Amino acid sequence: MTGFALHLLRHGAPETPGLLMGRTDGAPTDEGIAACVTQARHLGIERLIASDLRRSRAAGEAIGALLGMPLAIDPRWRELDFGDWDGKAASALDPDARGRFWADPDANPPPGGERWSALVLRISAAIADLAPVPTLIVAHGGAMRAALHALCGFDQRQLWAFDLPYAALLSLRVWPGERPSAQVTGLAR
Numbered sequence: 001m002t003g004f005a006l007h008l009l010r011h012g013a014p015e016t017p018g019l020l021m022g023r024t025d026g027a028p029t030d031e032g033i034a035a036c037v038t039q040a041r042h043l044g045i046e047r048l049i050a051s052d053l054r055r056s057r058a059a060g061e062a063i064g065a066l067l068g069m070p071l072a073i074d075p076r077w078r079e080l081d082f083g084d085w086d087g088k089a090a091s092a093l094d095p096d097a098r099g100r101f102w103a104d105p106d107a108n109p110p111p112g113g114e115r116w117s118a119l120v121l122r123i124s125a126a127i128a129d130l131a132p133v134p135t136l137i138v139a140h141g142g143a144m145r146a147a148l149h150a151l152c153g154f155d156q157r158q159l160w161a162f163d164l165p166y167a168a169l170l171s172l173r174v175w176p177g178e179r180p181s182a183q184v185t186g187l188a189r
Contacts, residue, residue, distance in 0.1 A: 003173040005134040006127075006151075007043050008144045011055040012036045013166040018089055021055070022082035022113070022142075028055040033062050035167035040136055041066065043171075047131060050138040051077040060138040076126040079140035080105075083113025104156070116156075119143070124150040130174070144170060 012032020014021060036059035048067070050060030052075040064071040085093055100108040105116035123146040139147075145159040151172060164170075 003175040004130075004132045005043070005045075006130070006147075006172045006174045007040070007045065007134075007136040008147055008170040008172070009036055009039055009059070009136060009138045010141055010144060010164050010166055010168045011051075011053075011059050011138060014055050017166075019087055020082040020085050020090060020093075020110075022079045022086045023053075024087040025054050028058050032166055033059050036138065037062050037066055039167055039169045043136055044134055045069070045136045046133040047135040048072065048138075049074050049077065049135065051075065051079070051140060051143070053078055053140070056138045056140065063136070063138070074126055074137075076122045077137055077139040077143050080116070080119045080142040081110075081114035083110040085110040085113065102160070116146075120146045120149055123147050127151065127174070132174070141168075144168075147172075 012028045012035050014026040014028055014032065016026055019026070032055075040063045045067070048060060048064050048069050049072045050056045052073045056077070057071075057073060060071045060073075063069075082088075090098060097108070097111075101110060109115045119142060123143055127147060127150055141164045144164055145154075145162065148154050148159060148162065148170070151174065
């Protein structure tokens with residue numbers, strides 16, 4: 001039995017860095033797009049997918065143009081919706097509320113925002129729908145962490161230990177028959 005390569009690429013740097021950009025659709029920099037293209041150049045993929053948000057989609061379009069490959073758009077790969085915090089600098093938020101969120105984003109979602117478990121459910125469903133071919137997904141840091149939870153079972157503390165700068169690339173092997181379920185398990189409480 002052979003698995004398939006799943007590459008997760010975080011979008012390049014946005015024009016306005018340092019903000020909690022969940023549903024906020026900020027434009028990427030040209031340098032950020034170029035960094036993503038450099039990461040994807042030699043992956044040997046057969047399928048290319050991106051979040052529908054511009055900062056991921058633009059990198060996916062550039063990669064698709066380079067590789068002569070169509071880009072599929074899947075909004076399930078969006079970042080966590082930060083609700084009332086969306087588009088704001090973390091330093092502008094109440095530090096206690098921000099600390100509670102980072103300690104347990106499922107029990108303490110941003111006001112009006114998405115729970116961590118909802119993000120994990122939609123990412124798990126998106127992974128379960130993947131064809132078993134080498135695939136690159138241009139997404140967001142939170143979506144990548146949710147995929148690591150779904151595929152590898154990492155708990156919350158382990159997930160925050162991953163440094164995922166702009167244009168970070170994670171390469172995983174997904175084994176048929178061991179696909180993630182649409183259930184959330186193992187979240188730290």
